[in-house]
Amino acid sequence: METQNSGRLYLVDTVAGDPEVLQADAETYYEKLLKKSLSSPDVFCIPGRGEVKLEDSCVCFVPLYRNNPTCKLLLLTEPKDKETVLAVYLSQRWWPVEDVVKTADPARDGLILVQTFGERIVLFVLNCIIFGMLEGSSANDAFFLPHSATECAKILWRNGEAAAFYSVKMKGSLCGDTTSQCYLLPVLDTIFVQRKYRRSGLGMKMLHNFCQSFLAEDALGISCPISAAMYQVCQKFLQAHPEEQKRLWEVEAPGDWGQRVNVWLKIQMESSPRGKAEVGSCMEKTPTTKPRQSDQMNKGVDCFPGVGQVGGDAMEKKDDTTAAGTLNSQGPEEEDLEQSAGNSQKHKGLRKREGPGDLVGDKATKQFKTTP
Structure with a gap:
């Protein structure tokens, strides 16, 4: 490289x-x-x-x-x-x-908000080419559609290369082009780590950054359905950051109370044989606690438009932290991380594409409803 x-x-x-x-x-x-x-x-x-x-x-x-x-x-x-x-x-x-996914700029390191036209192209290549064509799973024929021109996303740069990305549906943004409904909370929508960078804690790093980017919010979402691999990432993250256990929800757009399940609650119930039968009907509706004051006082580095500063520890640009490092010890946590989130971007029953020209999202087989 x-x-x-x-x-x-x-x-x-x-x-x-x-x-x-x-x-x-x-x-x-x-x-x-x-x-x-x-x-x-x-x-x-x-x-x-x-x-x-x-x-x-x-x-x-x-x-x-x-x-x-x-x-x-x-x-x-x-x-x-x-x-x-x-x-x-x-x-x-x-x-x-x-x-296309490389850089010679030493300042382009760590998680950086996508803003320039060149960064939009890098996001497209990571999303639709590297994942969608080169590394995507042919077993379930799933892939992410191209992001919109104004999609809020961050690319994680490491060693001069775009290693990963995640995108967010902002609170108040439209759930789709054919609805007037808006998201009721910030939602982590798509997330992907290049295969050669997996098992190095990047999934936890991005999840931590997402949470730190919205410290003023009482609730944060992850698009439904969440894959088993992403749930393992969530479990390790929430064990390391118990203050986030009441804030993180698996949601369907627009994210009303009847469309969300507490992630930590679901993890706990899934670990119990009895809980597996009950998890689908159990909704946690208790008001959530505020973020710790110590987190809000962290040094800000990069943030989404209209959002307060991000905690500096969430923008760590050196080696992975001890907490993130625990993601590597168990094996396949990030093996299929690209399938973790993004119900509005992803579909598991798509017909096989005939070629790259078939990426257009307006064909009948590629329309996804983002509202119930």
Whole structure:
């Protein structure tokens, strides 16, 4: 892997300018490419894969954002496997997927709020390409749809690479494009850790950061359904941070009291044979306690728009803390962490996609109801 000291710049470090201008440039390039591929196609050399011909059958546009087909990215796919994306075209050049999620900026380290156009592209690549095509589980054929253009998300950067991300449905934001209902609490909606970074405490780190980002809230949600792997992360986190046990809920949008189950309560009941039969009907409705004052006095580093400062310990950029390290001792806690949250983003009965161009979220098989 390229180091941050190599002097090489990556897409997220260099992309600047109007996204519409960048897309127009890609469309112009694509038109020229189609004409040239009929006679003598250009080739793109990818480290470890050799040369790939830039032909019409291997190049396509896909939507960058959900429900916004006008903003697109130009992708290069494997000639023999259209499910494998090799590169992204932007700023008059092709970027291998591995380079899109890298950075040469030493300041880009730890959990950082997604704000720039380049960071939106990194989020898309992590979400729809690395997870959705390269690392997603073909057994259940599940994947996350592209995020919206205004989705609140943070990318966890480590050693010059985007290792993970999580996204949040903000309190008061619409539950969907076809409803007037709004979320009644902040909800952790999608979360993903690259396979090579799993079992290193990143799941707990992101969950801790999520909780610390909303210290003034009495209740926080995680989108239903929560996977077994994510429940193991939640269990270890809540054991290490008992002050959060009454704040964390598994919720269905918009998150009214009848649409939430206390995560810690469910964990305790699932551990009891008798409790397993009762957990579906048991709802914890006791008012929650306020966060500890000591947590609210922590140094702020990065925060979501309109939210107070985040506790400094939640933005730890060194080695994992002792509490996070306990996540590694038991085995598969983060093996399938990408399936942990995001009922509004994820579906387990999707038909297999024919190619990257089938990422559009407005097809009938990919409509998800975010309201009951």
